[in-house]
Amino acid sequence: MRASGDLAARGLRVRYGAREILKGLDLPPLRPGEFVALVGPNGAGKSTLLRALAQLIPYQGEVRLGAADLRKMKPAERARLIGFMPQSLSAAEGLSVLDSVVAAMRAGGETIPVAEAARSAFAVLERLKIGHLALSALDQLSGGQRQMAGLAQALARDPEALLLDEPTSALDLAKQIQLLEEARRLAGEGRILVAALHDLTMAAQWADRILILREGELWGHGAPAEALTPAMLAEVYGVSGRVERCARGRLLVLADGRL
């Protein structure tokens, strides 16, 4: 699946009651094939931004994917363009992983026969290396397995853009790497991939570009080496830290202490 154009947003405003979470945020165009990491302290608006991009919450402003104004689309059409994986996944008792991915495919009003939906659903599970969990009940999976099942659900409709909200939060190191590798591959096929991440070293290792959010505004963005600087750590996170290169040339973000 190759995205038909850039994902871009202008003047995004979201408020919860009196509190303004996003303050007229302009998102630089996110290009097909690009893996973008969204970073920033807690409460900076990362999840809110992803939800607004996925059209799951009301917002002011404009979100476009290529030529399409996402807000004007019907939910079922939109779901073919954008897949969203929330941070927490509730697990309905007695639904298997395969059931949930088939439901993800069919719920938007798709008319593909169930057997065909099940076949492509299983292909998604195999791709994520959780084919062996197909018939396991969702409520009996470990946190990490559930996260992978959630990714499978988001991928079910083969969307052009994939938005992942802290996809690695429940995963051990090996699983984090597996998920990020997969995310890289999905981007490599021409999708737009945005993931909110907390681990800056991981973000530096896997992402093409890093978007930094602070207090509902875009503080800056750029390739990892440009975006991750001691000045950024101080200003955005309130932390004194260093960004160093290891012997292999990879960036390491080291936090020394609070400012």
Next chain:
Amino acid sequence: MTAAPTSAADQALAAWSRRNRRRALWTAALGLLALAALTLDFFLGTAMSLGESWNALWGIGGASSRQSFIMHDLRAPPALMAGLVGAALALAGAEMQTLLDNPLAEPFTLGVSGAAALGAGLALALGLRLPFIPQEWAVSANAFVMACAALAALQALTRWRAGGPQTLILFGVGLAFAFSAMVSLTQYLASPEDLQQLVFWTLGSVQGATWAQAGLMALVLALCVPFSLRAAWRLTALRLGAERAEGFGVDVGRLRRGALARVSLLAAAAVSMAGIVGFVGLAAPHVARRIVGEDHRFLLPASMFCGAALMSFASAAIKLMASWNGVGLLPIGLMTTLIGLPVFFALILRRRAA
């Protein structure tokens, strides 16, 4: 001859299909159980033996016209009504539990029963009736209109203050308390004879049902079921969380409004025809869920069959008890709870133990 080696995908998909077939078979078995219960309820009665009932049904073996009348006009409509009301309450309960993401939800959680009771109370105790409605329909019509009004108020409130399921539940519980207070007021004002009628009505009964009422109940069910089944995949997706479902392309707001409208219609019709029959709407979907799981393609029909079976067995039990000790027919609302509770507990406890 050995089968050709199959891929992991084929094996998993075959296992998945087998599991779905098993769920479909269980659903069909529950349907047969409901049918058997309905038949049992139909043939049981205080006035005639089983053999006489059979003869009277077909007009053979020297059955009198009185016996034939009993079978066709006195027994058939209540038996049918019991099954239909059970199915309607259970379907409403199943959709409600998914809709509100709350295992305790049932059609009456949101004050429907209270509103219907108030409508009945106004007709029975205070003589306040809708114009142009024949006498025999007055109580049902009042109950139906009040139940629909309660749910319309609820829909309006949730639209006005967009909120999630929690808001809806809180509004509903608030309404339920308000109606309950008003029902108490009508009871306080009612004469002793009216009060007795009102109390009997609130305990639930299908014994007075006519063909016209049973037909109307069947019509309501026939109107709602296709829409419910059409929404099955969307409802299954909703079990994964409203945000997930929205992400899959489900218009969750629309799904909620549609399901709430169906639930309103089903619950209002059931309550207005049979009075307040508790527990079926809560327990039947849980029993069905234990048997066929959360896939709403199976859960919705299985719930209906469980509800119908529970009501029919309760109705049959009432008749058996009446023929044994001559206490008269107990209200069915009591019996559904007494019969359903052990089954309900057993299934829950077995699950916990597993």
